Amino acid sequence: MLEVKDLHVYYGGIHALQGISISVPEGSVVTLLGANGAGKTTTLRTIMGLVRPRVGEITYRGKPIVGLRTSRIVRMGIVMCPEGRRIFPDLTVWENLLMGCYARTDPEIERDLEWVFSLFPRLKERRRQAGGTLSGGEQQMLAVARALMAKPTLLLLDEPSLGLAPVLITELYNAFRQIHQEGRTILLVEQNARAALSIAEYGYVLETGRIVAEGPKDELVSSDLVRKAYLGIG
Amino acid sequence: MDIQQFFNGLTLGSLYALIAIGYTMVYGILRLINFAHGDIFMFAGYWVFFGYFLFKLPWWAAAVLSVIFTAAMGWAIERVAYRPLRNAPRISLLITAIGMSLLLEHIIIVLPWAGGIQKQFPRPDFMIRIFELGGARIQAVTIWVPVIAAVCLLGLLYLLYRTKVGRGMRAIATDMEATELMGADINRIISYTFIVGSALAAVGGILWGCRYPALRFDIGIIPGWRAFTAAVVGGIGNVIGAMIGGFVLGMAEIIFVATLPAYSGYRDAVIFAILILFLLVKPTGIMGKPLKEKV
Incomplete structure (x- = not known):
């Protein structure tokens, strides 16, 4: 590949x-x-x-x-989840995930959001929080989830x-x-x-x-x- | 402070806020002080002047076209002058911006319909009408300016917090490379930033002309510096800070001039004293967060 x-x-x-x-x-x-x-x-x-x-x-x-x-x-x-998480600290968890699908226009975005929330349920609880307020582990999950949103x-x-x-x-x-x-x-x-x-x-x-x-x-x-x-x- | 001075301060503050946003948005993304921004502001006045006197357009049409042309100029300047220097040292970008500023001023000087001499900005009647409010005589422009500015600023906040490209602008301001890794076209987001900043400066330039109708190639310089100061006082890179900084500076200037009219020639001294004060006491500005060193 x-x-x-x-x-x-x-x-x-x-x-x-x-x-x-x-x-x-x-x-x-x-x-x-x-x-x-x-x-x-x-x-x-x-x-x-x-x-x-x-x-x-x-x-x-x-x-x-x-x-x-x-x-x-x-x-x-090809999507990369960078070293050091590099999430957007001022954007909410939800907005971070939406940034992940910035280049996408297909109708499966909703389904993928559900999927990453099922992988990392804690992100769902914290979706309105600013990314920078998450713990290190949660930030890493967000970074992975965000990368997944780019399909x-x-x-x-x-x-x-x-x-x-x-x-x-x-x-x-x-x-x-x-x-x-x-x-x-x-x-x-x-x-x-x-x-x-x-x-x-x-x-x-x-x-x-x-x-x-x-x-x-x-x-x-x-x-x-x-x-x-x-x-x-x- | 009487009601008239209050509206004067509000008007001036709105104008500074409209210009300051362009400085702060560009700085937030490119770490560039866009010296040409004040001249973009100046150009907006000339576009109205050309549209109204040269092409005999109705005033409102000249104003709308001016905003469009000025926004297009902002887009073109980034595309032609700044984008090729994206990975160059910051100082090259800064010097290019100064060059751009001088270029815009000299374009006006050499244009046969403009030139180096002062022109009169065309003001529509509804702007210069005077009416009484609580015993004070108020010029309509001092009501129109804050109202139009408020509409523009609310529109900007909507763009930044409720649209995809606005989200991109906020993301790119914290981490350009991470934004790129999301598959976002960063050049496009940067273009939008220049378009929005320049359009707001254009609205500011047109309203400025309605308030202070003298039109000359260098009218963008001093308001540009004051608005830049407003952006720094508000916290450079922060849009809401730029709005607040604009109003703080506009009010401070009017209060100073109203209470000590004999010293009104020192208004810039006051503004820059406020700048120095902030740089000493709170260098990140009103809304600024302490800078974190990237590890």
Whole structure:
């Protein structure tokens, strides 16, 4: 569904991505693991058209998307839930969700609103509250719900578990499972390898702009690199 | 303060509020002080002048066309001058805005029907009629201006809080990139912002002409600065703050002039003293929230 080939990105003189190639098959959950500064967020931002790669190809359902405007990419069905939530603090929960479907005109908006409220019932209770008054966990739920309102076929999640209590992470990942079961493909960026590998089928490990390991979930879980550096075992 | 002065202050405050909104909306989104905004305001007066004297249109038609043309100018200025600099350093944008301001003023100077000399803004009879109210003599314009301004400001609040593009404007002001990630066409939202801000400045410019009918290429400068001060006092980036700031400044100016008429030449000193006071005591303005550093 999404193919990234040999992506090179520079920030000023810094070679941030040094030839990243990843593949996300339709209907899968793929994860991108790595420490701070490894290039995970940059990879997602490049897919979304927020950063232009110097070299490399990105195709979505066979169509090249490098150079397209972000709004165009979103309308093609790739939606990113950015790191740090980035909800609109002055808008109400309801308005935040409506911002999610800004580019949509189809009649299924109502149904999708019902669906995200069933995924995150707490948002329904707080729909008239300003987004900025929510707790961190609720803000993350709002950010995911807002991304879902954009009707993604491919959902990019950037560090959704960052700064959340374990119980909230579990809740959030349960929602991700449901989102996946509803037919969405997910590319999940995480530092929290344990959480990510609980739902991903395939994973990549990034270090300083390069992929240093990849493989199906079981292979990664048993590999020394991942066990030592990301799962804290051994 | 007598009733006449009250209406004078209300009128001046309304005019500042109408101009201040354009400054504050653009600043809220682009972090740009749009120096050309005062000149857009000035141009609105000239559009009425051209429509009325050159094309012999009825006054109301000239006024409506003026709002449309002025809004179109605001749109065009963003499109041509500011958009290409979206990712340039802020200072380039600021200097471009100053250049735009000078360009607009000099267009008026070189136009054969306008020129550098003062012209008379055409005022319709219903604006200059004088009537008695509670023993005071009130000019109709001092009633019309607050009423029309109130209608415009309510319309703006409706746009911002009840429509999709208004929601987009509020979203983009807090996080442009997140708005873009929603699939929103941010260029379109920014265009709308300039159109709305310029249209309100146009209404302000036309009403200003009805109140102070002298028309010259530089009449936008001082009201522009005062309205910008109003935007800062109200809390730059905050639309409701700009409205409040406009009224505070208009009232303060009239109170000062009415109580110390011999010193009326110092009115700008008072306005900028208020600005300095706010910058010292509450730099985020009346409605402003403390700035949070982005982590």
